[in-house]
Amino acid sequence: MIHNKPLIFGALVTVLLTILAAFLPEHRSELITRMLIMALFATSINMQVGRAGMMPLGQAQFFGLGAYAFGLLCVKGGLPLSYSFLLALLISLVAIAIIGYLCLRGDSLTFALLHLAFNILLVTVAAKWISLTEGDQGFTKVPRLDLFPGNFGFYLFVLLVVLGCYILIWMIVNSPFGKVMQGLRENEERIRFLGIYSKRFQLVIFVFSSLFAAVAGILWAMMQKSVFITYMSLILSAEGLMMCLIGGMSSFFGPSIGAAIVVVVSTLASTYLEQWQGLLGLIIIVCVLGFRGGILGGKRGTMGL
């Protein structure tokens, strides 16, 4: 019974979004695609924050890493798209494993700060290694994987990839592994005294979560047909956490709702308001103080989503 509710919710939202994407004018339908990708990014963060009690302050580094790896492989490397996609994931995986291993050397505060530090480091590399990345200018002509033709076709492609990722994440958080993730969030020492090597367990969570962020980054590069330094900015890292906070970290779909709100507000408000990030801050304050645990909040996701 508990399981049906999110399933129905997910199906309804998918249908609704697809109708919107099909019938909205082009410059608006892209908004739907943005929402989907950011929702995946936010959900990847929440695997750590809401489920496992880890605080990845620099998640955009892996979003950006995916985007750069993919963009460079196909634009500068001239590789076919599907190879670029897979190879970008592989490169991300290696980097994620190394960064994760190093971030998990200390306690949870050390983890959060090292995570942020690696984000700063990667941004600096991307900005200064101009011969490779074009620095602050970024580079364009990143191709889309044209599984289906046209803009709506690209929406469908993104939808398929994001749905696939959601199904995987859903499996992970609802498996025995997912139970232990919750235990980790509640009491790491008890986890250790149950015979579990908690650092290694955290590393596995870290790899899953960061890989999904990399997938989101690759999709984003395709959508924008370009790669910019902002894809791994600290602001994006912070926005991702805000999405989780606004939507509710204790529920599966909360961060996605948060992502949709942030995307809509930032896109619409930025055309009218110069300081849209101020508005975003206001929304967070209202959500945190007004909803107690986000829009879909409640201590254990009272809405069951």
Added chain:
Amino acid sequence: MKGTGQVILSTVNISKDFGSLRAVDRVDLQIEEGEVRAIIGPNGAGKSTLLDIVTNRSHPTSGRSYFRGSDITHLPSYAIAALGVGRCFQISKLFAGLSVFENVQIACISKAGKVYDIFSGGDRVFESEVNGILEAIGLKAMAEAEAGYLSYGDQRRLEIGITLAMKPSLLLLDEPTAGVSRAEGHDLMRLVKSLAVDQNLTIVFIEHDMDMVFKYADKISVMHLGRLMTTGTPDEIRRNAMVRAVYLGEQVA
């Protein structure tokens, strides 16, 4: 029951310094399989620190510890737990935001080696094992309650349940009856004692309540100022003049 003569846990010349303070001083402790051992001593005698060292929550300054003859001095806590050493803390360490059921379930998942299983459904996994344990610790009716909202005594029970799910051969309890009503304390100790008998579990418990100690322990070790003063049966300890002076004397007089 009394020990079988097989030593399950031993420490050799274990010491622990906190700066200039010697919290544990050259302790040689030997626990035999199947016995219920109480460790008593005034506050600051080094009892909890000794358990911390054995489970490597804290590293000894010198000395070694052995479980079933193999050296566990430098094994990490999770590896010692996996060998079959269960630990309950002075302040219960639970998954406070999860249900009673889930608390025990996570332990069952670990015991079965399913920690990295992402393919099966997790919600009702190990349901019958969990229910069996909840039955044994008398928390079946509370299965869906949030662990953090349980009474103090029930939290103790739950922690014992979580530890039992790991099927340990040695259970270390730090003041199991502290902060619990007298009746509840006796219930808890009866539970612990029956486990020792039924599952051939070896139990080491730290306790301040002398009623509990003399009633439920097979053997008693007395610590004072970091040193292990003596070990004996409840009768021997009751008669020991030195013990009466430094410890029981303070309590009775």
